[in-house]
Amino acid sequence: MCVSEDAQSISLLNKSTPIITCKPLYNGSTIFVLEANLVQLDKSALVIYKVDYELMHKHLGHPSKDVLTNAPKHVKGFPRDLEVPSKSPVCPGCVQGKMPASAHPPSETRATVPFKRIHSNLKSFPMVLYHKYKYFVNFIDDYTL
Numbered sequence: 001m002c003v004s005e006d007a008q009s010i011s012l013l014n015k016s017t018p019i020i021t022c023k024p025l026y027n028g029s030t031i032f033v034l035e036a037n038l039v040q041l042d043k044s045a046l047v048i049y050k051v052d053y054e055l056m057h058k059h060l061g062h063p064s065k066d067v068l069t070n071a072p073k074h075v076k077g078f079p080r081d082l083e084v085p086s087k088s089p090v091c092p093g094c095v096q097g098k099m100p101a102s103a104h105p106p107s108e109t110r111a112t113v114p115f116k117r118i119h120s121n122l123k124s125f126p127m128v129l130y131h132k133y134k135y136f137v138n139f140i141d142d143y144t145l
């Protein structure tokens with residue numbers, strides 16, 4: 001299939017046969033008319049797009065390459081012909097998602113007595129450690145900073 005256009009119309013063609021033609025109702029009109037013809041399409045003409053890794057990555061919420069590689073085995077109807085590139089450009093959405101949230105703005109005041117204001121952070125390790133620890137938390141007394 002291909003697209004043909006001129007100053008008056010645009011057509012979707014199967015070989016040289018127009019399938020759909022879009023043209024203005026009359027010269028200069030902003031109302032367009034679709035003319036469609038029934039044609040017998042061969043099977044290869046029915047595929048008008050190719051599954052694209054970048055498109056799937058963005059539309060499925062930025063899954064990892066590992067997830068997209070294994071998805072056809074576990075997801076019914078998932079495209080089998082998705083080619084996961086070994087090297088691909090850095091995805092801006094993924095980079096932004098991995099950036100830590102901006103810290104709280106610096107405080108203009110300080111605690112005047114111990115334990116009046118405590119700063120804390122809770123972090124998780126990417127895997128359970130040898131001693132079975134998964135998280136760590138720290139507490140900092142603003143007075144002793």
Ligand SMILES: [Zn+2]
Nearest residue numbers: 062091093094
């Ligand atoms: Zn991404």
